[in-house]
Amino acid sequence: MKSRNHLHYDYALLFMTIGIALFGVLMIYSAGYYTAVQNGSVWRFVTQQTLGLGIGVVGMIVVSRINYDIFIKKIPGLKINLVHMIYLAAIVMQIAVLIVGVEKNGAKRWLNLGFVQFQPSEISKIAAILFVAYAVYQNRQALDRFGGFLKVMLFMGPNIVLILVENMSSAIIVSGIVVGMCFVGSRKKLYFVLCMMLLVAGGAAYIFLGEGFRAERIDIWLHVETNENAHQIKQGLYAIATGGVFGRGLGHSMQKLGYIPEAYNDMIFAVICEELGIVGAAALIIAFLILFWRIVVIALRAPDLFGTMICVGVLIQLAIQVIINVAVVTNSMPSTGIPLPLVSYGGTSATIMMAEMGLVLGVSGQIR
Numbered sequence: 001m002k003s004r005n006h007l008h009y010d011y012a013l014l015f016m017t018i019g020i021a022l023f024g025v026l027m028i029y030s031a032g033y034y035t036a037v038q039n040g041s042v043w044r045f046v047t048q049q050t051l052g053l054g055i056g057v058v059g060m061i062v063v064s065r066i067n068y069d070i071f072i073k074k075i076p077g078l079k080i081n082l083v084h085m086i087y088l089a090a091i092v093m094q095i096a097v098l099i100v101g102v103e104k105n106g107a108k109r110w111l112n113l114g115f116v117q118f119q120p121s122e123i124s125k126i127a128a129i130l131f132v133a134y135a136v137y138q139n140r141q142a143l144d145r146f147g148g149f150l151k152v153m154l155f156m157g158p159n160i161v162l163i164l165v166e167n168m169s170s171a172i173i174v175s176g177i178v179v180g181m182c183f184v185g186s187r188k189k190l191y192f193v194l195c196m197m198l199l200v201a202g203g204a205a206y207i208f209l210g211e212g213f214r215a216e217r218i219d220i221w222l223h224v225e226t227n228e229n230a231h232q233i234k235q236g237l238y239a240i241a242t243g244g245v246f247g248r249g250l251g252h253s254m255q256k257l258g259y260i261p262e263a264y265n266d267m268i269f270a271v272i273c274e275e276l277g278i279v280g281a282a283a284l285i286i287a288f289l290i291l292f293w294r295i296v297v298i299a300l301r302a303p304d305l306f307g308t309m310i311c312v313g314v315l316i317q318l319a320i321q322v323i324i325n326v327a328v329v330t331n332s333m334p335s336t337g338i339p340l341p342l343v344s345y346g347g348t349s350a351t352i353m354m355a356e357m358g359l360v361l362g363v364s365g366q367i368r
Contacts, residue, residue, distance in 0.1 A: 009064075010364035013294040017060070017342065017357045020287055021053050021350065024268075024343035030250060031271040032264030032345065034257045045264055045345055052347025056354025063358030064365060068307060072134055083134045087159070090127035093120035094162035101166075109167055121163050121170035122352040128156060128177045129313030129356070136185035137306035143186035149195070152182055169337045173320055175199075180316040181309060221334040235259045236270035236329050247277030264345045266337055269329045284343070288322050298364045307363040314356045317341075 025046060032045040041047075071082045093111060097120050101108040110117045135152050142148030156178050164171035179199070183192045220230040224237070239255035242248065253274045256263040263271050273281045292315060299311035318341055325340040327333040339346055341353055 010294060010298055010361060013291065013298070013357070013364065014060075014064075014361060016287065016291045016294065017354070018057065020284075020291065020342045021056075021354070023284070023287075024340075024350075025049055025053065026250075027268055027272055027343060028264045028345050030275060031253065031256050031268050033251070035262070035264065048347050049345055049350065052350040053354065056351040059351065060354040060358035060361065063355055064361035066362060067366065068310065068359060068362045071130055072137070072306060081134075083130045086123075087127045087131045090120065090124040091159050091162065093123060094159060094166065096120070097166060098162070118348040118351075119167075119170075121167055121174075122348050124159055124163055124170070124174055125177065125317055126352060126356060126359075127159070128174050129181070129310060129317070129359075131156065132178055132181040132185075133306055133309035133313055136181065136309045137304070140185055140187075140305065143182055144188045146191045146195075149182050149186070149191070153178065167337075172324075172336065173317060173338065176320045177313055177316050180320075181313050184312050184316075185309060217334045221331060224331055232261055232267065233328075233331050233335065236267050237331060239270040239274035240330065243274040243277045243281075245277050246279055247273070247275045250275050262345075266325065266339050266344060267329060268344050269326055269340055272343075273329075285322075285326070288318070292319065295360055298360055298367070301367045302363050303366050303368070307366065311360050311363055314360050317356070 028049050029043075029046045033042060036042050036044045036046075071086075074081050075085070097108060097111050100111070102110040102112045102117060104110060109119050109121065111120055132152060135155075136143060139148070142151070156174075160171055160174055160178070163174055179192070179196070183189065186192065216229060220227045220233060224230045224233055235255050239253065239260065242254070248254075253263075253271050255274060256271050260267050260270060269281065269284075272284060276283075295311050295315045295318075299308045299315070302308040302311060321338050321341045324333070324336055324338045325344070328335050328338070339349060342350065
């Protein structure tokens, strides 16, 4: 019998991604309605988010139709490939934002190109995923030794340090991507456990023994009821409590009326809990779990190790952001300022996240 060989494009992942993003637009409209009215335009946040998602969807489809092998092919006339170029561009942009970056809310995280503003740390996430995926693809056996893992960390170190100067939350995500991908790529796990224990101990010492806003965040986490600066987290917990099982109804949140600052951003999960209740929040988490499952399926069926590791990197980034955001909103860990992917307000984040999903869809498109 004649066998048929055909490409497998994961439409389930495509529709799940777009579905969660559209739900995010709806909740941004609801959570940001009060603030938007105060600023004179009820559609302010929705318009910007929709624009970012629109560009992102186009980018996702374009990227998904490109053979991902293009990232590891040598550039004619040079001894480097596109992965190296993206990594170098990320470092240059991180340096540029420290010099000529735009400052907002006391933080210098944006680059202004005239026609668009974006956060270079978002580009660094893609750069980290592609770079580590290529490193594992080139020499997976090296990661079975501590020296191989250390070599990858030394290469990624400058970028992580530059991001840390700019934004600790993004540095946590990029570090998690690098360590997590190396952990999955290695066949020996013990030294990773030791490294993680050292990293956690060092991070805890850095935060607990530090001064200023980091120490303040720890105190807020431990004494949310009595700390006078715990207003945002406390109001978020009130929102979750008043939502109950089925919520107050879409658009009927009280905490978004000036009680939770920028409720459409990092704290949007609290508004979801208040308006849609535990049922709505659980449905969103289940949607993310289905999204994760589809990425895992693609990773397992990928035609080569490079494709598998791309999927692993995107999955780790999504998982880190979802887990930390929900944990912060529920006061299960200190505040970090990490948004809920595809749901929280942020044009740059939405565009880049869609492009990353395009990479995963591109891997699915090569499965036969």
